[in-house]
Amino acid sequence: MSAHLLARATASLHGLALGDAFGSQLFVPANRHAFSSRSLPPGPWQWTDDTEMACSIYRVLADHRTIDQDELATNFASRHDFDRGYGPATNRMLRLVREGGDWRTLSAELFDGKGSWGNGAAMRVAPLGAWFADDLQQAVRQAALSAQVTHTHPEAVAGAIAVAVATAVTVAEPDLPAGHFLDRISEHVPASMVHDGITEARQLLTISDPSLAAQVLGNGRQVTAHDTVPFTLWVAARERHDYEAAIWTTAVAGGDVDTTCAIVGGIVAVAEGIRLPPQWRRRCEPLPDWAGAPSLDPEPAP
Template sequence: MKGMPSTPFARATASLHGLALGDAFGSQFFVPASRHALSGRLLPPDPWQWTDDTEMACSIYRVLADHGVADQDRLAASFAARHDFDRGYGPATNRMLRLVREGGDWRALSAELFDGKGSWGNGAAMRVAPLGAWLADDLAEVVRQAALSAQVTHTHPEAVAGAVAVAVASATVVREPDLSPGRFLDRVREHVPASLVREGIDEARRLLTIGDPVLAAQTLGNGRQVSAHDTVPFTLWVAARERRDFEAAMWTTATAGGDVDTTCAIVGGIVAASGTTGFLPPEWASRCEPLPNWAGAPPLTP
């Protein structure tokens, strides 16, 4: 392995900052003026505020820092305690986290969602990139811990597959930074269970020669349906092509529209795992809301 920069803590910190910056950047494109600026690649006015994607990722980061694994009970408690209704959570997650705070059993509440099928939304995938960076030394453990982290709120196999795919992508950026786009997607696919998400990764590989993200998203999805299989394949298509250039990755992702804060958060968390916090463009970082103090992540370095 040619990769493996720094320590698990440093890698996860870089990934978390990239996720938050992507999330905050993407969230600006729900404002009409910012959407207009997208065509000219003009940075939206600051401040850029992050959403539930970052808030939940901070809980994963903090639990890993404190315990070394995705302890499900501690994750559920942190998700519920740190839940800020105004950060853009979906209605099912809002209700579940409120009930957990009131003493509900997260296992039962998560499993009961959507008539007992569990949520197949993209919420488990949007928050998991720092976990892949942290545990990159052991891909089998990345897969196991990503699934555990997902199941706290998303028990549907598609949501779990989406979280596994993103975590493995983040770990692969750390482990093998010089892979070609095709081999990068191959490596991720090897660890994703049979699912619509994995089929989407196969399609993303076939579409690597397409340079237009809008055309790619027409086939792969862009998160508009807020499902894992409508979100993750496109984000991996972007990460495979643009993982050495954070700015290019963000503009490419945002251009496709859809659930832009989440797709940019996923891509940002993956590509930032490849370096240090200094990998992120300083002008962009200066516009982004700082991470919460409770996360325990060091601030961005100049």
């Protein structure tokens, strides 16, 4: 296994988990003041299904260096913790997979045979983009494979591709201006509402107010890929060299905050010079041992 691939994916996974855990705290009514005051919610911060599923992607890549869909489905099902905030359709599907159901049939049958167009495939994919950052076409193919295990709708697949490519481009082309960053992503995202949203996000780069941008692009409130991914890429394009600024910018727009922060965190964590803030790390729940992800470098002394 190439050490640099693992290191990149590890950095993305830790950034994703930290964003997810931070965002999950902002659903707690007592912590809502953080939106306006930008004060950190008290710890510990627990991560959600976003991180649990990202850990399965990481584990499969570490073991196989590619997305083995059967192995990924088995990992998703066997590691499934009902209390992590999964949606009802995913809860049911993963339970049936554990009971011997065929994930291909179950995934395709969701939502009257249309498949899920939710943001679940996008929320977990950033470490894959980091892994395949040296080959954008491979990042696209592997992201699609990872999505299809639970999300067969083209919008969900497009959302996963967009986030994976955004992470890969953050690694491979660190100095791209914000507009060119979004252009590079758009080149690889198939025609879809997600693609249209990224085009719209590029037009909104001159706007500095994330709430206004989210009014146009969505903030994940509908829990769909096209209501989630364009806004997260708008944030990443503008703030990908400052982890704290990126996560706060994402969070203040509201919506599906744990998922939007997970996506942004997974992308921004692989930018040049990024170190995850020690104060935040101390509050965050550790990654599960089964993921096999190395710990980050020790925190600097306070």
